[in-house]
Amino acid sequence: MTKSFRITMAQLNPTVGDIVGNAALARAAWAEGKSADADLVALPEMFLVGYQTQDLVMRPAFVADAQDALVKLAEDCADGPALTIGCPVIEEGRLYNAYYTLRGGKIAARMRKHFLPNFNVFDEVRLFKSADIAGPFTLGDGPRIGCPICEDAWYPDVCEAMVESGAEILVVPNGSPYFRGKFPIRMNTMVGRVVENQVPLVYLNLVGGQDDQMFDGGSFVLNRGGKLALQMPVFESGYAHVDFDLTDKGWVAREGDKATLPDDLAQDYRVMVEALRDYMRKTGFGKVLLGLSGGIDSAIVAAIAVDALGAENVRCVMLPSEYTSQGSLDDAAAAATALGCKYDTISIAGPRAAVTEALAPMFEGLEADLTEENIQSRIRGLLLMARSNKFGEMLLTTGNKSEVAVGYATIYGDMAGGYNPIKDMYKTRVFAAARWRNANHAPWMKGSAGEVIPVAIIDKPPSAELRPDQKDEDSLPPYDVLDGILEMLVDQDASVADCVAAGYDRTTVKRVEHLIYISEYKRFQSAPGPRLSNRAFWLDRRYPIVNRWRDNSGG
Numbered sequence: 001m002t003k004s005f006r007i008t009m010a011q012l013n014p015t016v017g018d019i020v021g022n023a024a025l026a027r028a029a030w031a032e033g034k035s036a037d038a039d040l041v042a043l044p045e046m047f048l049v050g051y052q053t054q055d056l057v058m059r060p061a062f063v064a065d066a067q068d069a070l071v072k073l074a075e076d077c078a079d080g081p082a083l084t085i086g087c088p089v090i091e092e093g094r095l096y097n098a099y100y101t102l103r104g105g106k107i108a109a110r111m112r113k114h115f116l117p118n119f120n121v122f123d124e125v126r127l128f129k130s131a132d133i134a135g136p137f138t139l140g141d142g143p144r145i146g147c148p149i150c151e152d153a154w155y156p157d158v159c160e161a162m163v164e165s166g167a168e169i170l171v172v173p174n175g176s177p178y179f180r181g182k183f184p185i186r187m188n189t190m191v192g193r194v195v196e197n198q199v200p201l202v203y204l205n206l207v208g209g210q211d212d213q214m215f216d217g218g219s220f221v222l223n224r225g226g227k228l229a230l231q232m233p234v235f236e237s238g239y240a241h242v243d244f245d246l247t248d249k250g251w252v253a254r255e256g257d258k259a260t261l262p263d264d265l266a267q268d269y270r271v272m273v274e275a276l277r278d279y280m281r282k283t284g285f286g287k288v289l290l291g292l293s294g295g296i297d298s299a300i301v302a303a304i305a306v307d308a309l310g311a312e313n314v315r316c317v318m319l320p321s322e323y324t325s326q327g328s329l330d331d332a333a334a335a336a337t338a339l340g341c342k343y344d345t346i347s348i349a350g351p352r353a354a355v356t357e358a359l360a361p362m363f364e365g366l367e368a369d370l371t372e373e374n375i376q377s378r379i380r381g382l383l384l385m386a387r388s389n390k391f392g393e394m395l396l397t398t399g400n401k402s403e404v405a406v407g408y409a410t411i412y413g414d415m416a417g418g419y420n421p422i423k424d425m426y427k428t429r430v431f432a433a434a435r436w437r438n439a440n441h442a443p444w445m446k447g448s449a450g451e452v453i454p455v456a457i458i459d460k461p462p463s464a465e466l467r468p469d470q471k472d473e474d475s476l477p478p479y480d481v482l483d484g485i486l487e488m489l490v491d492q493d494a495s496v497a498d499c500v501a502a503g504y505d506r507t508t509v510k511r512v513e514h515l516i517y518i519s520e521y522k523r524f525q526s527a528p529g530p531r532l533s534n535r536a537f538w539l540d541r542r543y544p545i546v547n548r549w550r551d552n553s554g555g
């Protein structure tokens with residue numbers, strides 16, 4: 001009879017700090033594996049405490065709680081498959097990112113991470129000690145299993161050492177967050193490990209949102225030679241049972257379901273929806289509100305909110321001034337109707353007159369300028385935050401990455417709010433995402449199918465409507481030019497000379513560079529939002545606020 005071994009891959013969504021809740025998810029996964037006659041149930045990196053914990057993991061009391069829960073989990077899962085799960089540990093006063101095998105009521109093995117990621121959103125060198133590479137563990141007469149923990153599998157060394165010391169299957173637990181285009185990089189890297197070592201590999205990722213990061217799941221199994229045996233979907237919690245048969249070539253995974261990957265725009269939109277949904281659920285909120293201006297940014301944020309939370313949990317408020325056009329009033333109402341969400345109108349004329357009157361003695365003899373424009377934005381922020389306080393609806397901000405990059409927003413005005421779903425999406429892509437949402441629908445969207453963002457909103461030129469006939473292009477270069485320069489300066493760390501060589505006008509590039517640097521203080525005080533690129537504002541790109549350096553190249 002062929003010898004076989006079944007692994008249940010648990011691609012689940014833990015919550016940072018909810019050790020009790022995460023342990024309950026782990027027990028449910030173990031029960032699922034037990035009823036499927038699995039030999040091993042595997043959970044991702046740091047599952048018991050959630051990921052990323054940042055400095056929380058440096059609290060000894062937190063690690064002690066996690067270790068107590070680990071022991072309890074082992075006892076609860078005694079009679080059935082082995083369970084592997086990530087959990088931090090302090091040994092000899094040093095903190096490690098560890099991965100445990102629980103079996104027969106006890107801790108049967110523990111592996112600790114060797115390569116600590118310390119780039120982009122990762123700071124693991126600051127948090128953990130690097131451990132020596134561990135050998136594989138064995139379960140009865142099953143395969144010897146090596147567990148390189150996430151970053152450990154991104155370089156040849158750990159996998160090679162594990163296989164040299166007898167590992168027959170590599171099970172890689174991951175906490176690998178999304179950025180656009182990351183999946184093929186991950187897949188190619190894992191194929192590399194399989195080809196180098198000639199053993200099958202189980203890649204198991206977390207799913208779900210944590211602050212700015214979205215863990216996209218997409219777990220898979222590769223056979224020798226790098227052939228895909230099984231592919232789990234992206235962004236979905238779920239289980240997959242994979243059977244390995246012992247053949248004359250060693251252990252081979254049986255072919256399973258192979259989910260297809262959505263395209264980049266579909267994945268970006270899904271990240272914005274799931275990140276908002278998880279941010280709300282995990283922080284304990286159920287309802288949101290936002291200012292709906294009749295423009296594209298607030299319209300797409302409303303659509304994302306409806307898809308994440310359901311129309312009944314989204315309130316849109318139009319706050320017109322004397323500069324608000326009839327077109328904006330009509331477009332905002334049409335967007336709210338198309339989305340089916342709550343819609344209110346509050347005029348800012350009264351509060352604006354009151355503020356103008358209060359300031360009149362102090363501003364006597366001075367021309368009206370940006371000050372008065374921004375007061376409108378701040379009154380909107382004040383009114384929206386009052387509604388938020390009174391009814392417990394979290395205020396969403398609506399600045400896209402182009403605006404966030406150049407500081408084209410009013411601090412304490414339209415920047416007021418708790419979460420910004422489009423923070424890492426450039427304006428030109430916001431238009432594409434709006435068109436994509438109008439043309440596509442999926443079961444994970446709580447909103448209805450069809451044209452939820454009126455085309456009139458997509459087609460008109462963007463305007464802040466803070467003075468008569470204002471257009472964004474009066475203050476900024478056209479968005480296709482601005483976004484092209486920003487992609488280079490922000491996402492690719494290109495020089496001014498590089499931008500000039502790419503065909504951009506040097507004066508425009510220098511202006512954009514200047515705006516990026518002088519608006520660092522605004523980003524420092526801005527709401528978090530989901531990371532879509534590997535150069536999102538917050539952890540991927542950390543700049544000083546005080547900074548006199550400018551790039552004089554390309555002159």
Ligand SMILES: Nc1ncnc2c1ncn2[C@@H]1O[C@H](COP(=O)(O)OP(=O)(O)OC[C@H]2O[C@@H]([n+]3cccc(C(=O)O)c3)[C@H](O)[C@@H]2O)[C@@H](O)[C@H]1O
Nearest residue numbers: 370374377407408409410411413414464466475518521545
């Ligand atoms: N380094 C620094 N550290 C700390 N604070 C700093 C600072 N530099 C300036 N400041 C302070 O920041 C203030 C200037 O910032 P802020 O008040 O935001 O004003 P500001 O950036 O000058 O103006 C807002 C801009 O956003 C545009 N906009 C676009 C779209 C929508 C909206 C909207 O409101 O709906 C607005 C608007 O047209 C205008 O160009 C200064 O008064 C100064 O006190």
Ligand SMILES: Nc1ncnc2c1ncn2[C@@H]1O[C@H](COP(=O)(O)OP(=O)(O)OP(=O)(O)O)[C@@H](O)[C@H]1O
Nearest residue numbers: 291292293295296297298317318319320398414464
């Ligand atoms: N008349 C208004 N009623 C309600 N909210 C408004 C109004 N004007 C501006 N806001 C809020 O302030 C944000 C910034 O708006 P503004 O229209 O000035 O610039 P924008 O970046 O082009 O955004 P949008 O595309 O949503 O108009 C809007 O997204 C909206 O949330």
Ligand SMILES: NC(=O)CC[C@H](N)C(=O)O
Nearest residue numbers: 117150151154175176177
């Ligand atoms: N948790 C980790 O070690 C993550 C690092 C890894 N290279 C990734 O993002 O996939």
